[in-house]
Amino acid sequence: MRSVMAYILFALVAAAYFTPTMIARRRMKHEAAKVFLINLFLGWTVSGWLAALSWAARSRESDFRTAEHAARWRHAVRIARRTRAFRC
Numbered sequence: 283m284r285s286v287m288a289y290i291l292f293a294l295v296a297a298a299y300f301t302p303t304m305i306a307r308r309r310m311k312h313e314a315a316k317v318f319l320i321n322l323f324l325g326w327t328v329s330g331w332l333a334a335l336s337w338a339a340r341s342r343e344s345d346f347r348t349a350e351h352a353a354r355w356r357h358a359v360r361i362a363r364r365t366r367a368f369r370c
Contacts, residue, residue, distance in 0.1 A: 299321070299325055299331075300318075300321060300325075301335065302317055302320075302321050302325070302331065302334035302335040302337070302338040302339075303317055303318045303321045303334070303338070305335070305338040305339055306318070306337070306338035309338070313337070314338075316337075317334050317337050317338050320333060320334045320337070321334040
């Protein structure tokens with residue numbers, strides 16, 4: 283019975299420790315891997331855990347701007363490839 287309680291306690295502590303990572307993954311942030319690494323290596327400090335949490339919970343507006351910029355860039359590259367193909 284004690285070993286079962288120990289496993290449950292370990293799972294709860296691990297879930298609390300990796301909360302910033304879970305938030306980042308849930309919000310589909312493109313920087314979730316970076317949040318995970320900060321959480322893994324610096325999460326044992328309060329400031330590292332809070333930094334990972336604030337990065338994971340940051341406004342998604344900046345992510346949308348980055349995604350929009352990437353989509354425009356991919357579109358421009360596709361157009362450039364098409365025009366080069368017709369010039370040859």
